[in-house]
Amino acid sequence: MQKIMLIFDNIEQVHLGKDVFLVPYYIAKEFNKELIILTGKNRTGVSEYRGIKIIEKRSKLPLFKEMGIYFYMILNSKKIDRLILFHLGIKPSLKANLYKILNPNGKIYVKLDLNLEGLIKSQKYKFNNIKEKIYYQIIKKFLKNVDLFSSETKEIYSKIFENGLYGIKIKEKIEYLPNGFDDVLLEKLNMKINAFEIKEKIMITVGRIGAYEKNTEMLLEALNGIDLKNWKILIIGPFDEKFKNKFKNFLSKNEEKIESVLLIGNISDKKKLYEYYNKSKVFILTSRWEGSALVYPEALRFGNYILTTDVGGAKDITNDSEIGKIIAVDDINALRKEIKKIVEEKINLEIKYNKSLKLSDEHFLWSNIIKNSKKVKSIFN
Structure with missing residues (x-):
């Protein structure tokens, strides 16, 4: 059986429910490959998850934190048929280039996880001084060595297809692969998606509450002056003391909303989190920027109407609104205007619900995303 290796420098518990784990997991599942995860720091608390081994090679040298990973690669790259990396930059470039030296017949897939700001930065890079010119040569070799980017x-x-990366064309190597929903997990949890009539008048937001880029304060400000009637707003995710104080201040000015706007906090149990999605009708995202929010396909899977700021992935997940x-x-x-429309029932949420489920089935389930990608199949099959 062929082996796939994911290298991710520091893997934490939260990554086991994200694309970091799910992309290689679904690839290995679809093409019947053995998968291992190589990391410098394993903070998941487990050495195996869903049948996948997590190998930690931590370096004791403070100035060479990744040496354990490189030593493992030197000893084992010839046994690894496919390598999966994340992100664009010097670290994945060095790993990819080393792997290709050690195993010229091996193939490499890189999930870029790139937002518009990062892409623009790569296009404007000048490579003026010696350090930048060396960086360019490493990146140039990296772009040549990688077999597939997504x-x-x-x-x-579209922008990469037209303009390439760092001025180097890679149109034959780039693929659109949206972030998807973990349909295998939903089946294991034995959960069924609620029919629209079972859902409640609930709007939720999920994320790192209070983080600057998530801009949850925008939601609180928008709720000022709105009569929510019999709707509830649930704010779900880890939050700090600073946001907690802002929330208390919001309630002190909106006492009528004490029962209707609730700060739930972090939910690490996926089943409990999915139960909130499942009983809600609306999902709200207020971010200032996103690459492609992983909460999008979760909200879509449960038929939530998605009200979102114009960030990465918004047009895709709403099918252009x-x-x-x-x-x-x-x-x-x-x-505020859109929340009022929902409360006043000026939007037919049931029609949106049915269209959301259809879009999720066709384009945003990990199993279908991997199965339907010709370029992924050409690399891993």
Whole structure:
């Protein structure tokens, strides 16, 4: 059986539910390959997850933290048929280039996880001084050695297809692969998606609450002056003391919302989290920027109407606003206006629900995303 190796420098518990784990997991599952994960620090608390071994090679040298990974590669690369890496930059470039030296017949797939800001930065890189010129040569070799790159959004994919990376054309190597939903896990959890009539008048937001880029404060500000009637707003995710104080201040000015706007906190249990999605009708995302939010396909899978700022992946997940609404970043008035429309039942959420489930089935399940990609198949089959 052929072996696939994912290298991810520091893997944490949260990564086991994200694309870091799910992309190689579904590839190995679809093409019947053996998968191992190589990391410098394993912070998951487990050495195996869903049948996948996690190998930690931690270096004791403070200035060479990744030497354990490189030593493992030197000893084992010839036994590894396919290598999976994440992101664009010097670290994945060095690993890919070393792997190709050690195993010229091996193939490499890189999931870029790149937002528009990062792409623009790569296009403007000048490579003026010696250090930057050396960096360019490493990157240039990296772009040649990698067999497949994927982008999470159609916008980024199109720009890379047309312009390449760092001025180097790679159109034959780039593929649009959106972030998907973990359908195997849902089946294991024995959960069924609620029919629309079972769902409740609940809107949720999920993420790192209070983080600057998530801009959860925008939601609180938008809720000022709105009569929510019999709707509830649930704020789900880890939060710090600073946001907790902002939330308390919001409730002190909106006492009528004490029962309707709730700060739930972090939910690490996927089944409990999915139960919130399953009973909700609306998902709200207020981010200032995203590559492609992993909460998008979760909300879509449960038929939630998606109300989102105009960030990476927003157009894809709403099918160009057909099944959701996209507003400008930081536009509090627009968010308030859209929430009022929902509360006042000016949007037919049931029609949106049915279209959301159809879009999820066709384009945003990991099993289908991997199965339907010709370029992934050409690399791993």
